[in-house]
Amino acid sequence: MLGVHNDAKADAPEHLYRRLCVEVPPGADDKLQPPQAAPVWDHTPERVAAEVESAISSARAAYDKIAALPKADRTFASVFGAWAAAEAELLNRAERLSFYQHVSSDGKLRDASTAAEGAIKDFDIEREMRIDLFEAAKDAAASAGPGALTGEDKRLADKILLQGRRAGLDLPESERKELEVLKKELSAQCIQFLRNYGTENGQISFSSKELEGVPGDVLSGYKTLDDGKLELSYKQPDLMPLLRYARNPATRRAAWTGDESRVAINVPIFEKVVELRRKIAALLKYPTYADYVTEVKMVKTGQAVVDFVADVEAKVRLIGELDKKALLDLKKEQEPDSDGNFYIWDWFYYNRLSIERKLDLDANLVKEYFPVDVVVPSILKIYQDLLGVEFVQLSSDVEKGDVWHPEVQRYAVWNAGATDASGFLGYAYLDLYPRENKFPHAAVWALVPGYDLPDGTRSHPVTAMVANVSKSTPDRSALMTHQAVTTFFHEMGHLFHNLLSRAKYARFDGTAVSNDFVEAPSKMLENWCWEPSVLKKMSSHYETKEPLSDELIDKIVKSRFMNIGLTTLRQLAHAKFDIVVHTQQGTHSLPNLESTHPHLKTALVMGPDPPAPGHTAFPHLMGGYEAGYYGYTYALVFATDMFSTVFAEDPLSPVAGKKYREEILRPGGSRDEMDSLTAFLGRPPNAEAFLRQLLGSDKPASI
Secondary structure, eight states: OOSSOGGGGGGSOGGGTOOOOOOOOTTOOGGGSOSSOOOOOOOOHHHHHHHHHHHHHHHHHHHHHHHTSOGGGOOIIIIIIHHHHHHHHHHHHHHHHHHHHHHOSOHHHHHHHHHHHHHHHHHHHHHHTOHHHHHHHHHHHHHHOTTOOOHHHHHHHHHHHHHHHHTTTTSOHHHHHHHHHHHHHHHHHHHHHHHHHHHOOOEEEEOTTTTTTSOHHHHTTSEEOTTSOEEEESSHHHHHHHHHHOOOHHHHHHHHHHHHHTTGGGHHHHHHHHHHHHHHHHHTTOSSHHHHHHTTSSSOSHHHHHHHHHHHHHHHHHHHHHHHHHHHHHHHHHOTTSOSOOBHHHHHHHHHHHHHHHHOOOHHHHHTTOBHHHHHHHHHHHHHHHHTEEEEEEOOOTTTTSOSSTTOEEEEEEETTOOSGGGEEEEEEEEOSOOTTSOSSOEEEEEEOOEEOTTSOEEOOEEEEEOOOOOOBTTBOOBOOHHHHHHHHHHHHHHHHHHHOOOSSGGGSTTOSOTTTTTHHHHHHGGGGGOHHHHHHHOOOTTTOOOOOHHHHHHHHHHTTTTHHHHHHHHHHHHHHHHHHTTOOSSOOOOOGGGGTGGGSSOOSBOOSSOOOGGGGOGGGGTTOTTTTTHHHHHHHHHHHHIIIIITTOTTOHHHHHHHIIIIITTTTSSOHHHHHHHHHTSOOOSHHHHHHHHTOSSOOOO
C-alpha cells in the first residue's frame, strides 16, 4: 500500500515495531492481551531531557536523509512516506514528555517537561523552515504526476506542500531567517504563558458571613485559617459554587476579580505574543494573523469569522437583552440599593437564581444525584454501548510507572466482543481530581497517535482526560453539578475521537481535524446530558441510590435554554475579543477581554473599573485556538445538525452510534470535514436546527 512503505522499515526505530503484552485482569482470556505495551510513567527530569534530545536527533536524521535524496529518487514513498514515518516517531516519543508539565506533582519534572515542549516546538519550526525539504516535497509531488495520488495519500502530500508555502519558504533567505526567529520567540512566549497559567496557586479567603449562601458541603472543603476565615483556591470546584451561591455581591466581585487577575504576570506576555503574530502575518503577506490561521480552517478567512460572529449576535441580541432585563429585575429585587448595573459576577448568581425561581429547580439538589463514583462508570457504559467498545481497567501502581499519580485510572480499550488482539483500540487515562500545580480545567491530550505501520499492523493511540471534579469531603460524597457532568461527557467525546480514529497517518489521527470542526463531535454529545433516558442512567442519589425523578428531569431539560441569549452573547464576546486582537492593525493598545462586551452593542455584562486582565487566564489563545475561539459556536452549528438529523429519534441507538463512529470519528482528519459531515448526514450540513434551537422558532434563517 501507499504511505509508510516497507522499504522505510530498516531505518525506523525498533520501538515502532515491537509488540509487547501487558497484564490484564486475572482470569481474562489470554487472547485479549493488548498487542502494544502501555506507556511507563517513571521519567526523571534527566530522562525527559535525554529522551527529547534523542527523539529530535532521530527525527533530524530522518529529515536529513529525505533532503539528501537525488532528484531522481524523490518519490511519494521516499519523501512523503518517510516524512510521515519521521513525524509519527517524533509524536510517539515526544508528546508524553511534554505532558508531565500539566499533571506532575514534581516541580523539577514539570520544568523539564516544559523545556522539552519548547525544544520540540523549536525543532518543528526548524523543520518547517527547511527549504531543502520543501524542494524535495515539490519534486516528489511532480514525479507522481497529476491525478496519481488519491485519498489520504493525496491529502498528506497537499498538506505538506501547503505547510511549506505557509512557512514562507518562497520568501528570500533573509526573510525566512527572520521568520524562523519570530516563530521560535512566539513559541517560547506561548509556553511561558501556559506555564504561568497552569502553575498558578493563588488563594483567597472570606469570613463565614461573607460566604453566606454557599452550600455546606462546599464550605467543608475550604481550609480554615487561624483567624477563622475560610480559604479557597481559584480551581473550579472551589470558585464556581461561590460565584453561584454567595449572597454578598462584594464577595462575588472579589472572587471574580481575583480569578480574572490571578495570572496578571501574563499581561506583557500576551501583548508580546500578539505583536509577534502580527509581524509573522506581515512577513507572510497575509492581511492579518487571523487570515493566516483561518486559511486552513473550514471558515477560510478572518473576515468570515467577523461576519459569522456578527450574524449570530444580530439574531440573538434581542433575546439577550430580554434575558438581561429579567435578571436585572431580579437583582433589583434582591439588592434594592444596587447601582442598577448588571456585572459579570452577577451573572453566575442570578442565572442560577432565575432558574430556581422559574422552575423550582435547585442545582444543589440535582448535584446530589450525580456522585462521581456513579457518573464516571455510567458515562463510560453509555459510550461503550453506543459506540461498540469495552473499557477494561488495568492496574494503576505509581511505583511501577503505570500512572503518574495515585488517583489516575488506566484502561485498555477494545472493540466490544473482541476475541483476539485485532480488537484492541488503545489506552485511556482519567485524571479526575484537582491538586496543586495540575492543569486547572478539563481537557484531553493525545499522548500517542494512532497510525498504520509499514508491516501492516497498527500503532495504537494513547489518550488522557484531565479534569477537576469535586473530591469527597468529610460531610458528603464527591458530587458533580449537572454542568460538570456535561463537561465530562463533552471531554469524553474528544477521548473517543482519539481512540476510534483509523487514519493511516499520525498527522490525521483523532482530533487532528480542522480547529473549527474539532469541537463539533463533543458539542453534539452534550445533548445526551439533556435526554431523559440518559439522565436516568447517569443518576443515583448519593444516599437513597434512586435515579432522578421524571419531575426533576423535566425541570432540568426545561432549564437548558433559559437565558440562552445572554449565554450565547457571553460566548460571542470571547470570540469577539479573540478576533479583534488578531485582526487589529498597527501597534495601538490591545482591548481587555471584558471590554469586548460593549462591542456586542448590548453591553450585557460589565466588568470593574479598571477592568481585570481576564485575557491573561485565557489559555485557548496560546494553545491552538488563537483566531479560533469562534469555533465553539461555529462547531455548534454542525453539532446541532448532526444530533437533530441522526440521533434525536433515539440518542442511544447503536445503529446511529456505528454510523457516527464510521463517518465522523474513524476518518479523523484524513478527509475534508465537509465530506465527513455530508456522509454522516446524507446531505451537506446547514444551520436550520441550530437556529431553531437558539431562537426557539420553527422558522429557520440562514447563517
